[in-house]
Amino acid sequence: MNYLPGGLRVRDLPENIDELFTSESLWQSWLDVEAALALAQGELGMIPAHCAARIAAQCRLAGFDLPALKADIALTMAPVLSLTHALAGLCGPEAGGYVHWGATTQNVMMTGRLLQLRKAHALLLRRLAQVLEALGDLASRGAGQVTVGRTNRKHALPITFGFKAATWIDEMLRCVQRLREVEPRTFRLVFGGAIGAMQSFGAQGPALARNLAARLGLRDSLVHSRNTLDSMSEYVLALALFGMACSRIGKELYILMTEEIDEVEEALGPGVIGSSTMPQKNNPKHVVALLARAARLRAMAAPALEAGQPSHEGDAASNQLIAELVDQSAILAYDLARRLDWLLRNLRLKPENMLRNLKLSADVVASENLMLLLAQGMGRQAAHDLVHELIARHKQAGTPVLELLLRHPAVAGRYDAEQLRHALDPAHYTGLSTEIALAATDQARHDAAAIRDAFPQAPCPA
Known part of the structure; x- marks a missing residue:
């Protein structure tokens, strides 16, 4: 396994983030939990060590009869139960009797989902490193390009385009910072048995939790309660704020692409068609897709707050809601980062139009x-x-x-x-726009390199 900051460790990541959230990937994550559980219990003497080794050796989905497993899940409507029954059958009578020892379905489901999310988290951050580099390049390119700054959608003061891009860098750096800061709260083990009070594990419960957390590269919890979902809600909220940042960039570029302003454009290929009925149109393509997906990601904030209010000591309705939100928001966030990266790298600046627009208020803008x-x-x-x-x-x-x-x-x-x-003269009153743009460029490149150092794996999938 590869180690990540804070003790995180993951297997090799897939080529496509969608592969993380398939049924097969989810089942394998549950098997990873079952393997670690058996080995931890074997080490602590809770189950025979040779049985633990046998269980762990069989926790590879490739060895399962998938059609039979799917049929049984459809029958029982209890996927972890079906999976552990199949695993027990592969392990044989002796070792099979110790499969899923003392655990409850929700322990395995929640922990397995964390393992999936952690991989998605690594993919997203490495893609955000590319976004930061693209933003840095944009700020550097526009560092000295004078343009008009607008407040309340009216000409305000002269700035440089690089300063505008620097504000995007500043916000994106905070998005990355939030995602790194929630890691210890998000990636923590909740494994306390059916209710969380360790009834099935007895006095060895805390030691088992510490051992299992270490094996999975997760943090241990003070209380292993199934009904505290605030950390997962917080993660979705961090992604929603990232969606907000993407939307702010996208909306600004979308407005700047209108003919009346026309200061930037997407560098689309010669064969791209803007409109089926208006041949003269050169409609933006990527920025509109970015805005649509950003709206969907932002909209997940409210249901994430609803999901964080389960009843009593466990609530399947809240669990299902947060599970769906985590899966959907992780995929959307990565897609947003990928699209933003493309847009920034294929954005064409139009300095002549920036100066043209500046001249509309050139006598008074300074x-x-x-x-x-x-x-x-x-x-x-x-x-x-x-x-x-x-x-x-x-x-x-x-x-x-x-x-x-x-x-x-x-x-x-x-x-x-x-x-x-x-x-x-507007050109003499841009303040520290150029210096700010270049400083933001340096910071973006520095933080992008730091992300790559923290997550040293294969390049992001296309």
């Missing part, structure tokens, strides 16, 4: 800079009122702001034309 210059001689409020008045006259009559400034008695003779022109 008015804050002008105000700060004038405030040195007349105070901030007086400077604000003066600049506001002159811009209003500029918009009404079309007279250039510079000309109005040079005519105004409070300005004329105090500042020369070059000083005022420089203050009004």
